[in-house]
Every structure is written in structure tokens, then in C-alpha cells.
Amino acid sequence: MDRIYLSPPDVGPREREALLRAFDSGWVAPVGPEIDAFESEMVRYLSGASREYHPDGSPRDDLFCTALSSGTAALHLALLLSRIEPGDRVLVSDFTFVASANAVRYCGAEPVFLDSDRSTWNLDPDCLAEALETLSREGAPARALICTDLYGQCADYGRIAPLCRAHGISLIQDAAEAVGTVYQNPTSHDDPLNGPAGLQGDYGIFSFNGNKLLTTGGGGMLISKNQSDADRARFLATQAKEPLPHYQHEEVGFNYRMGNLTAAIGRGQLSRLPDLISSRQQTFVAYQEALAPYPEIRWIPYGATGQPNYWLSCLLLDPSATAVTPDLLRKALDAQGIESRPLWKPMHLQPLYRENRIFGGSVSEDLYSHGLCLPSGSGLTPDERNRVIQVVSQTLKAHRSEG
Structure with missing residues (x-):
């Protein structure tokens, strides 16, 4: 594959x-x-x-x-x-x-x-x-x-x-x-x-x-x-x-x-910009619908301040509802030939900027700790999208049964 x-x-x-x-x-x-x-x-x-x-x-x-x-x-x-x-x-x-x-x-x-x-x-x-x-x-x-x-x-x-x-x-x-x-x-x-x-x-x-x-x-x-x-x-x-x-x-x-x-x-x-945006929106909606049975997933709150371009489909995993961590899910996806990526690591946690001043910081830390970006390319096919959904679903199910 x-x-x-x-x-x-x-x-x-x-x-x-x-x-x-x-x-x-x-x-x-x-x-x-x-x-x-x-x-x-x-x-x-x-x-x-x-x-x-x-x-x-x-x-x-x-x-x-x-x-x-x-x-x-x-x-x-x-x-x-x-x-x-x-x-x-x-x-x-x-x-x-x-x-x-x-x-x-x-x-x-x-x-x-x-x-x-x-x-x-x-x-x-x-x-x-x-x-x-x-x-x-x-x-x-x-x-x-x-x-x-x-x-x-x-x-x-x-x-x-x-x-x-x-x-x-x-x-x-x-x-x-x-x-x-x-x-x-x-x-x-x-x-x-x-x-x-x-x-x-x-x-x-x-x-x-x-x-x-x-x-x-x-x-x-x-x-x-x-x-x-x-x-x-x-x-x-x-x-x-x-x-x-x-x-x-x-x-x-x-x-x-x-x-x-x-x-x-x-x-x-x-x-081609409208079509590129539409394709990514379809992927985001497909992920949301297919993974709706998993309340341990929360999605990036797209639409809060207008019309997004849906660049990346991002999720958060609720640690109180699942033993699956973003890194565990990332590795499960990678094992099936699927790239995913953690959310941005906050600047105040970067070695380069750890001495710089920060106002707040707990929200960005929480997002980084519990978030993951799923494949979102404009050229992603329905079959490829289903491969992603299947791995995410199987990983969450496996750890539900373990619990």
C-alpha cells in the first residue's frame, strides 16, 4: 500500500x-x-x-x-x-x-x-x-x-x-x-x-x-x-x-x-482554491461523521470565527475517557503507512524559547499534550480516508476492550 x-x-x-x-x-x-x-x-x-x-x-x-x-x-x-x-x-x-x-x-x-x-x-x-x-x-x-x-x-x-x-x-x-x-x-x-x-x-x-x-x-x-x-x-x-x-x-x-x-x-x-478548500472540508466532515461513536474524540472547533479553509483535520483525545494517547495513535497509524503529526509544540516549551516570558500557557500545553493532526490533503481519496478512519477506530476499540 x-x-x-x-x-x-x-x-x-x-x-x-x-x-x-x-x-x-x-x-x-x-x-x-x-x-x-x-x-x-x-x-x-x-x-x-x-x-x-x-x-x-x-x-x-x-x-x-x-x-x-x-x-x-x-x-x-x-x-x-x-x-x-x-x-x-x-x-x-x-x-x-x-x-x-x-x-x-x-x-x-x-x-x-x-x-x-x-x-x-x-x-x-x-x-x-x-x-x-x-x-x-x-x-x-x-x-x-x-x-x-x-x-x-x-x-x-x-x-x-x-x-x-x-x-x-x-x-x-x-x-x-x-x-x-x-x-x-x-x-x-x-x-x-x-x-x-x-x-x-x-x-x-x-x-x-x-x-x-x-x-x-x-x-x-x-x-x-x-x-x-x-x-x-x-x-x-x-x-x-x-x-x-x-x-x-x-x-x-x-x-x-x-x-x-x-x-x-x-x-x-x-x-483552484475553492475546490482545494472543498476537498479538505469533505475530509473533515467525513472524519467527524465516521468517528462520531467515539466521544473520547473532540475536534478542532472549526467555524468559531468564520469560514475556515480546513487546512488540517485535528482532534483531541480525552484522557479521562480513553487510554489511547496521541503518540500511541500516531504510532498505530504509522504502522499502517499513514502519516499523522502532533499539534504544534508551544513556543514556551521549546528549548530555544524556554527562558522567554509567557502569559498563560496551560491551554496551549493541554492542546499539545492531547492533540493529533490526521491526513488532510486535498488529493486524499475516499479509500485513503477510510484507511485512516479504520485505524483510528480499531485503535480506540482495542483500548476500550482492554479497559
Whole structure:
């Protein structure tokens, strides 16, 4: 039997055609028309995804997308655009991938971690409020917040964004996992923040890594709200080369721009985005329905803050109801050629960041201790999905009988 992977790339004829078109054009260097087109198409998608504001899908003139080599590069540039300097404090979601915190260290700044909210698994607005007040009172206020939209679901920006505005800090939306997600304030249908993920902060970032819902194999995108920020980002991403005929550099820049061939794949993927999301949603619903007889399973609370993209189907195992641990289940799946993965290990538990400050931490620890991600790829077949369900079911049944 072929191995079933967690979230492999789902590419096909459309992406192949786009890649060959770019290759045959001769634009193989990391510049070219595919990059410009990918950026423009992403602006149009983000503009049209919120029909209430742009029913005709016309591009917004206050929205700019910069295609980059990775989501991490986008985070780094967002921090630089926010004027983060050595010694500054930057608040970061605790329950996230390490790139969110590492980008802060690139700037010589100090990450301060915030716990999760059980109702969304995302950053807890109450922890944010406590951290902002505490750090301000101590005389070293936070300068920015990096808020992760975890597993393709938005955080509660209806509460988070006003807190950031009140304290005058930059809100960087780490939507690396959330392209195609739509935010909806659970208490207000008229919130101007309602709309596609990536637009709720001062800056938004996407990742197009190989395991993401929309992939270019590797790459990312920075979303900014004005022309000057977009120009600055592109300048820094191309080694800060001055606009002169010779190579002149007056400040440190980076090799962060996306390549033309990569962008072509992204265009093909973007054209398929609704289908990619629909496929993952079907998998999540199928898991829920097939495993409904097992109350020891609790699922990620998708839908709490809008329409998710269902990037990964994540579960929690109730230790009071089963002897099956996430690691035991992971090994049972692996023995049958099925990849699964623990939920993110919180940043405050990582050796790299164990000395950093954390507000809260018990929720993210609990999620990590009891959670597992099941195979969720857009190309997952019904037969493969049934293989996963069978192993999960058999493992839970076996330990029920043992008890």
C-alpha cells in the first residue's frame, strides 16, 4: 500500500501548464511577468472574496501583495515595516510554528508569548489585554503583535484588533495556514474586519510551503495596505539595491523575492482554491461523521470565527475517557503507512524559547499534550480516508476492550 501523507502538495494539469508556459517564455530568473500576475490575481481574489464590499471583484486600491520566497520572509519584512528594533518586545501566539517567533529574533527583538483560547485554539484576547497592560505598566510596552490563524481558522480579531489600536501597536496577521479562510466576527455581522484572512491586521502574511493548502513548493506573500509599504518591502526583498545602473547598497537587504516559475505554479493553485478548500472540508466532515461513536474524540472547533479553509483535520483525545494517547495513535497509524503529526509544540516549551516570558500557557500545553493532526490533503481519496478512519477506530476499540 502507498503511504498516506499528512498534507502533500495537490498539483495537476493546470499547474503543469502554467509552469511550462513560464518556462517556455524564457523568464526563468527570479523576476518576470508571472510574479506580477500572481500578485495582481491575489489582490483581485482578496478584493472579491468579501462580496459585501467589492461585489464585482474589482481590485481594491488600498491592498498590495508582494510575492516572496517564504512566509517567514514575509513575517520578517512585516516586522521591519513596523519599525521593530533590537530590544523591542513583540507579542507572539504561543501555539504556533517556530517561524513566528524566529522572525522576531531576526530583528534582535524579544518574543513574549500569549496563550490560546479554548473556544478557537487561537490567541486568547484576554491574555493579550493582560500582557499589553502589564508590559506598559513595567515601562517596556510591546511594539507589535504576531497573531497566528491556527490550522486555517482566524483568531478573534473583533477583540484583538481594537486592543492593538488602543495601545498603538502593529498587528501582524500570521495567516500562513489560512489562505482562503474568511473571518466573521461572531458578535457582529457589520464588523469592517469581516472578510478574507490576511486583511484583519496592519500586515498579513501567507505561506505557500509544500504542505500548505495553496502551495508553490515554497514561497510566501506579504499583504500591506499602502503603496509605500509595498515599495519598501520589494526594495528590501531585492537586496536593497538602489535604483542606479550600477550595484549600490546603502542599507542591508535580503534575497526574499519569489521566482517567476514558482509564481506560475501559484497562479494555477489560486485558480483552484475553492475546490482545494472543498476537498479538505469533505475530509473533515467525513472524519467527524465516521468517528462520531467515539466521544473520547473532540475536534478542532472549526467555524468559531468564520469560514475556515480546513487546512488540517485535528482532534483531541480525552484522557479521562480513553487510554489511547496521541503518540500511541500516531504510532498505530504509522504502522499502517499513514502519516499523522502532533499539534504544534508551544513556543514556551521549546528549548530555544524556554527562558522567554509567557502569559498563560496551560491551554496551549493541554492542546499539545492531547492533540493529533490526521491526513488532510486535498488529493486524499475516499479509500485513503477510510484507511485512516479504520485505524483510528480499531485503535480506540482495542483500548476500550482492554479497559
